[in-house]
Amino acid sequence: MKFSRKTLGIPYSVFLILFVVLPLVVLFFYAFTNGQGQFTFANLTGFFTDPNAIGTLIYSFAIAAVTTIVCLLLAYPTAYLLAMSSLKSKSVIVMIFVMPMWINFSLRITAMKEILTFLEGNLSMYPFLNSVIGMTYDFLPFMILPIYTTISRLDGALREAAMDLGADERSTFLTVTLPLSVPGIISGVSMVFLPAMTNYVVLDMMNNSTYIMGSLIGSYFAAYNWHAGSMIALILLGLICLFTLLSGSGEEDNQRGGALL
Amino acid sequence: MENTNIIELKHVTRSFEDGFNAVTDFNLEVKRGEFVTFLGPSGCGKTTTLRMIAGFDLPTSGEILLNGRSITDLPPYRRPINTVFQRYALFPHMNIYDNIAYGLKQKKTPKDLIEKKVKKVLSLVDLEGFERRNVSTLSGGQQQRIAIARALVNEPEILLLDEPLGALDLKMRQEMQYELKDMHDKLGITFIYVTHDQEEALTMSDKIVVMNEGRVQQIGTPEDIYNEPINAFVADFIGESNIFNGIMTGKCKVRFGGGEFDCVDDVAEGTHITAVVRPEDIEITAPEKGIVQGTVTNVIFKGIHYEITVTAGKNEYEIQSTKNAAVGNRVGLFVEPDGIHIMIAEDHTNVFYADINKDFRLEYNGHKIETSVTKIITGSRRLEDGSLVDAQGDVIDLNRTRIRVEIQPEDIEMTDEQDTGLVQGNISNLIYQGDHYSYVIQTDLEQDFVVYDEDLWNMGDRVSLIMPLDKMKFIYNRKK
Numbered sequence: 001m002k003f004s005r006k007t008l009g010i011p012y013s014v015f016l017i018l019f020v021v022l023p024l025v026v027l028f029f030y031a032f033t034n035g036q037g038q039f040t041f042a043n044l045t046g047f048f049t050d051p052n053a054i055g056t057l058i059y060s061f062a063i064a065a066v067t068t069i070v071c072l073l074l075a076y077p078t079a080y081l082l083a084m085s086s087l088k089s090k091s092v093i094v095m096i097f098v099m100p101m102w103i104n105f106s107l108r109i110t111a112m113k114e115i116l117t118f119l120e121g122n123l124s125m126y127p128f129l130n131s132v133i134g135m136t137y138d139f140l141p142f143m144i145l146p147i148y149t150t151i152s153r154l155d156g157a158l159r160e161a162a163m164d165l166g167a168d169e170r171s172t173f174l175t176v177t178l179p180l181s182v183p184g185i186i187s188g189v190s191m192v193f194l195p196a197m198t199n200y201v202v203l204d205m206m207n208n209s210t211y212i213m214g215s216l217i218g219s220y221f222a223a224y225n226w227h228a229g230s231m232i233a234l235i236l237l238g239l240i241c242l243f244t245l246l247s248g249s250g251e252e253d254n255q256r257g258g259a260l261l
Numbered sequence: 262m263e264n265t266n267i268i269e270l271k272h273v274t275r276s277f278e279d280g281f282n283a284v285t286d287f288n289l290e291v292k293r294g295e296f297v298t299f300l301g302p303s304g305c306g307k308t309t310t311l312r313m314i315a316g317f318d319l320p321t322s323g324e325i326l327l328n329g330r331s332i333t334d335l336p337p338y339r340r341p342i343n344t345v346f347q348r349y350a351l352f353p354h355m356n357i358y359d360n361i362a363y364g365l366k367q368k369k370t371p372k373d374l375i376e377k378k379v380k381k382v383l384s385l386v387d388l389e390g391f392e393r394r395n396v397s398t399l400s401g402g403q404q405q406r407i408a409i410a411r412a413l414v415n416e417p418e419i420l421l422l423d424e425p426l427g428a429l430d431l432k433m434r435q436e437m438q439y440e441l442k443d444m445h446d447k448l449g450i451t452f453i454y455v456t457h458d459q460e461e462a463l464t465m466s467d468k469i470v471v472m473n474e475g476r477v478q479q480i481g482t483p484e485d486i487y488n489e490p491i492n493a494f495v496a497d498f499i500g501e502s503n504i505f506n507g508i509m510t511g512k513c514k515v516r517f518g519g520g521e522f523d524c525v526d527d528v529a530e531g532t533h534i535t536a537v538v539r540p541e542d543i544e545i546t547a548p549e550k551g552i553v554q555g556t557v558t559n560v561i562f563k564g565i566h567y568e569i570t571v572t573a574g575k576n577e578y579e580i581q582s583t584k585n586a587a588v589g590n591r592v593g594l595f596v597e598p599d600g601i602h603i604m605i606a607e608d609h610t611n612v613f614y615a616d617i618n619k620d621f622r623l624e625y626n627g628h629k630i631e632t633s634v635t636k637i638i639t640g641s642r643r644l645e646d647g648s649l650v651d652a653q654g655d656v657i658d659l660n661r662t663r664i665r666v667e668i669q670p671e672d673i674e675m676t677d678e679q680d681t682g683l684v685q686g687n688i689s690n691l692i693y694q695g696d697h698y699s700y701v702i703q704t705d706l707e708q709d710f711v712v713y714d715e716d717l718w719n720m721g722d723r724v725s726l727i728m729p730l731d732k733m734k735f736i737y738n739r740k741k
Binding site for chain 2: 155157158160161162163164165166167168171175176179180
């Protein structure tokens with residue numbers, strides 16, 4: 001028997017329908033219905049009128065934004081120096097940055113927690129700072145890798161051309177290297193910012209009792225309020241779609257960086 | 262006296278940490294407005310030299326002078342020199358206007374002046390109205406012109422071009438050659454051009470610098486380099502040539518390639534020489550009228566001429582002629598005295614080629630040389646089916662592979678016992694050189710061997726040549 005393209009695609013479509021399309025349909029259904037199964041916008045208006053929910057959104061945004069900025073500030077110089085250096089052991093150093101990824105995530109955060117407890121005495125004194133430190137530690141490789149790949153793939157002749165045309169090291173960096181590494185920055189930002197908005201495990205472990213979007217959804221579902229929970233998940237989905245559209249050009253580097261992990 | 266040299270390189274050497282010398286003792290003077298070409302095979306150091314002039318690479322020792330002042334250690338952005346890069350290196354995030362204006366903006370040129378200059382240079386390269394276009398929308402040839410415009414707009418004292426036409430197709434390349442030459446004549450800027458294409462170099466240059474293995478081989482006008490190559494490398498690299506080892510046999514008489522020719526160079530009798538004959542300087546005649554007789558073994562029609570191969574004994578002649586010849590014909594070959602270029606050989610290494618027989622042994626003149634092929638061709642091994650593969654796993658065709666064997670004159674021993682040596686021949690020349698005699702033995706295979714011996718033999722003596730195995734150097738060249 002010969003398999004056609006269509007028959008071979010069946011398992012994939014079944015998987016897609018079961019685990020992507022169906023859950024989305026269910027999500028939409030719950031988000032726009034109430035307990036009696038009637039269509040309603042109450043969940044949507046409820047979210048935007050609930051100061052608690054809006055506060056959580058803003059807090060999540062703030063924590064993700066700060067984490068992203070700190071990651072970027074740490075990652076760009078690291079990636080730049082690594083990509084520019086003529087070290088033979090470059091890939092080894094890159095590996096050192098990636099290696100923590102091979103260790104279990106909660107183990108890493110627990111270790112970081114111990115260090116911070118040792119330094120600060122009581123973790124709950126600086127919940128925001130500790131969460132940012134934990135997330136930065138967790139997400140830094142995702143920022144370094146795409147930037148590193150983009151910069152090291154830059155044609156060295158471009159920098160030489162700039163210098164040849166009279167630009168010193170500083171303006172060569174500002175007018176050529178930096179603008180051309182933007183795709184790497186965008187994919188790095190999208191790989192850090194979006195997960196950071198919903199990652200409540202780090203907050204949990206860092207004794208930060210403030211809700212962020214992820215934990216908010218979790219708490220609604222725990223209280224069997226599937227409708228409000230679905231709506232928040234849907235709003236997050238919309239936000240993610242928006243960011244992905246904005247950073248569309250970084251997709252390619254995103255995959256390349258991801259492949260390194 | 263006014264110094265008209267715009268740039269001078271003095272004893273410039275660039276060596277790397279691993280001890281490799283990319284450029285060794287490079288000396289050159291370039292006059293203002295000249296079109297100079299660095300020509301050589303890849304890896305000969307021509308690009309490294311160009312990069313040192315541009316400032317991307319610094320010499321390990323030596324000096325580079327611009328208008329008499331040292332610029333050896335200046336960074337590239339302080340040199341009034343601009344480069345056209347091999348793959349153009351246009352900034353992909355800028356449009357054409359911004360690309361060309363880049364250098365002027367760095368110099369803080371007023372905006373209206375930049376606009377005027379960009380417009381002017383775009384018309385120079387025939388791309389008016391391309392200002393707003395994106396780099397990626399241009400063809401290779403157009404990108405090339407933009408790269409040239411971007412360099413020229415800065416009005417550099419010297420324009421460096423690093424194989425700028427390498428990525429273009431043949432027709433485009435020829436067109437650009439004329440345009441570049443034209444631009445050079447119009448602008449009066451000094452051009453330093455790097456290429457491995459000898460035709461490109463001959464077409465465009467005022468002065469050619471032929472390089473090999475990091476060293477300057479010859480500097481001269483295209484005519485000089487073509488007509489009077491200084492050594493076998495230059496002769497071989499510039500145009501087609503027949504190169505023979507030979508010996509002077511009298512006043513303006515030379516023997517090589519199986520015949521005795523008249524020549525114009527008066528070199529002392531007995532001197533070992535390398536003779537270069539251009540294919541177009543060989544005349545095909547009736548067998549009895551030629552100096553050398555041979556058989557036509559191959560004819561290729563090349564459009565404006567025929568490329569004819571004639572085999573005479575062990576020697577092969579490449580001939581270019583407008584007249585056709587039939588394969589298998591017996592012909593004579595004649596060369597006018599001024600068609601023979603004599604170079605005194607510094608090195609008398611004997612070179613011959615050995616075949617590989619079915620038992621994977623080397624064979625020359627029907628005699629086996631007791632050495633293993635797998636030892637000579639590094640990384641090669643025999644497969645179970647009896648074939649031989651090299652380190653890359655490609656099969657080596659034994660019928661078409663020959664091993665180059667080198668042996669020094671003092672390592673060959675002459676003997677009367679004809680069967681003991683590898684090859685037999687008659688002494689055709691001898692000369693006393695202080696503490697030994699230098700003999701030329703013309704073998705039955707039409708190959709000359711040079712042998713140094715302390716004993717005196719007579720002209721015409723028939724000898725056999727013993728070549729000790731440990732003195733022979735075997736070289737295998739992987740053919741494409």
